[in-house]
Amino acid sequence: MDSLGLLVWLTAVVTILSRSHADRNVYPSAGVLFVHVLEREYFKGEFPPYPKPGDASNDPITFNTNLMGYPDRPGWLRYIQRTPHSDGVLYGSPPWEHVGRPTVVEITAYNRRTFETARHNLIINIMSTEDFPLQYQAEFFIKNMNVEEMLASEVLGDFLGAVKNVWQPERLNAINITSALDRGGRVPLPINDLKEGVYVMVGADVPFSSCLREVESPQNQLRCSQEMEPVITCDKKFRAQFHIDWCKISLVDIKRVAPVVPERSPMGPGVLPDIGEYNPPSESLKSRDYFADFLITLAVPSAVALVLFIILGYSMCCRREGVEKRNMQTPDIQLVHHSSIQKSTKELRSMSKNREISWPLSTLPVFHPVSGEVVPPIHPDSYETTSMPLMQTQTNLQNQMQIPQQQPPGKWYS
């Protein structure tokens, strides 16, 4: 049991060590196509085995690649993975400027079944090449390939072999590979196994062979302009595997390409006249004095407001002439008239207030209006009972009218 425990412990330690040293170093040359395959088989070991051993190989795995500390890859490095069941490929043409600085690319593998992840670092140490760049560069457009098919080393090897056959250079390198989709190509219809197409740039140290230059002949240029295939004698060297669009071949001698000198743009509408050099403001700027602005925006309105206040205050307080003067100027008869109206108005007002509270005792009837009996005065607090319904009052009256002894003696009955 002890030795078994030790073995388990050792295995665990070795696993941890190997995981912490999951960095991979690669040493591509600047200006030469770099291809790195992210193998699903390699990352599968990171994930726990599937219960049924046969199915484990079918785990869908996708990859995320980014420059360490950044969200995306370096600009020259591209990545493709067609389906989660195929390997991912990193590829690109390492630039000269990055020589000597290791580029650390984080590779995160996602198992799409278990949703587990594993991370590896790929350290790309770009090496310089003494004959960089190769002087003669040719770019071929291959119609019957997708980019990831072309990246497979045996396919690329076959292609370089064919190029070597028709060009016969000392040195030949693949420089760059670009999917036609990245150059404005369209996704093909899903018929006849059509492919997207891929551009492959190769470089060599000897001038282009006569076969490669055949497309430049006037007859072939004419055929290209009429969208017919040009007649190229060495096409049969490629034809078995690669369908090359010879009209799209580009041949560049980088020593002969004149450096592009920007022309002075001709004057025309939309071009501003040259008004000399731009003179930036000095770096030591004086702090601006805002006191005058303050005075104008605050003090002047307050002064105007103060003057208005004084004028109004003087005319309202000190120039008032008062009631006496008005009375002196008014004829006496008018004043009397006016004051009598005022008095009666006040009286009416006070009476209207009293009406709401209670009836004055003096206004209540002391005698019954018909019988003349002495009616006890209604208590002022219950004056509401006076508003009894009219009908009841009338029946009362009828009852009381039949009482004869209340009438004065017999003048009308005699």
Ligand SMILES: *[C@@H]1O[C@H](CO)[C@@H](O)[C@H](O)[C@H]1NC(C)=O
């Ligand atoms: C390689 O191809 C890509 C895509 O077309 C391009 O952005 C890049 O500049 C090329 N690199 C070289 C060295 O030509």
